Amino acid sequence: MNKQAKLWLGNHGKTWTDHNASAIDIKERAKTFKDLVGGLPVKSILEVGCNKGYNLTAFSTFGDYNLVGVDIVDYAIRNTDCSAELIVADAFKLPFKDNSFDLVLACGFFDAYPYKGIPELAKEVSRVTKKYILVIDYAIYNFNKRIDVLVSSEGVPLFWMREYEGIFQHCVSRGGRNPNLAGFNEPVITWWLFEKREDNI
Numbered sequence: 001m002n003k004q005a006k007l008w009l010g011n012h013g014k015t016w017t018d019h020n021a022s023a024i025d026i027k028e029r030a031k032t033f034k035d036l037v038g039g040l041p042v043k044s045i046l047e048v049g050c051n052k053g054y055n056l057t058a059f060s061t062f063g064d065y066n067l068v069g070v071d072i073v074d075y076a077i078r079n080t081d082c083s084a085e086l087i088v089a090d091a092f093k094l095p096f097k098d099n100s101f102d103l104v105l106a107c108g109f110f111d112a113y114p115y116k117g118i119p120e121l122a123k124e125v126s127r128v129t130k131k132y133i134l135v136i137d138y139a140i141y142n143f144n145k146r147i148d149v150l151v152s153s154e155g156v157p158l159f160w161m162r163e164y165e166g167i168f169q170h171c172v173s174r175g176g177r178n179p180n181l182a183g184f185n186e187p188v189i190t191w192w193l194f195e196k197r198e199d200n201i
C-alpha cells in the first residue's frame with residue numbers, strides 16, 4: 001500500500017474525519033452541486049473518497065439520485081447517518097464494473113496524492129464512469145507544486161495542487177474553474193467537469 005493511503009488509514013484519517021463533521025455546510029455545498037450537476041442527464045453518482053458522505057447527502061437534498069460512496073477509512077463510513085450506500089474500498093481498485101455510474105465525483109480527493117499515483121487513479125475513475133467526472137479541488141498555479149504549509153503531524157506531505165485538464169486529457173473538458181464555490185470555504189478550491197470519450201480508455 002502506498003504512503004498516502006497508509007496515512008489516511010492511521011491517526012490522520014480519524015482526526016480528519018472527526019474534524020470534517022463540523023467543517024461542512026451541506027446546504028451550501030448543495031447549491032454548488034445543483035449548479036454544476038443539476039442540469040446534466042445524471043441519475044447515478046459515485047463519490048471516491050466520500051468520508052462520511054456529506055457531499056452525497058447534499059446531492060440527496062435536490063435530486064433523485066442513486067448515490068454510492070467509497071472511502072478507504074472504515075471509521076468514517078461506520079460513523080455516519082448518511083443514507084447513501086457507503087462502501088469501504090480503495091479508489092485504486094474500485095469494486096465496480098466499467099461504466100457503472102453516470103458521474104464520478106472526486107472532491108478534495110486527488111489532492112491527497114502526489115503525481116506518481118494520479119494517472120492510475122484517473123484511469124480507475126474513468127473506467128467506472130459512464131459519462132462524467134467532476135473534480136473539485138485545489139487550483140494550480142505551478143504544476144504539481146506542493147502546498148508546503150499543509151503537512152501532517154506524521155511528517156508526510158498532505159496536499160498537492162495541480163492542473164486536472166492535463167490529467168484527464170483522455171476526456172473532453174466541459175468547463176470549470178470558478179473559485180469561491182458555495183460551501184467550499186477556501187477560495188483556491190475550484191472545479192473541472194470532464195466527459196468521457198467512448199473511444200479512449
Ligand SMILES: C[S@@+](CC[C@H](N)C(=O)[O-])C[C@H]1O[C@@H](n2cnc3c(N)ncnc32)[C@H](O)[C@@H]1O
Pocket residue numbers: 004005008013020024048049050051052054055070071072073076089090091092106107108109112
Ligand atoms: C480530504 S478528504 C475529502 C472528503 C470528502 N470528499 C469531502 O469533500 O469532504 C479525502 C478522503 O479521501 C479518502 N481517501 C484517501 N485515499 C483513499 C483511497 N485510496 N481510496 C478511497 N478513499 C481514500 C480519505 O479517507 C478521506 O476521507
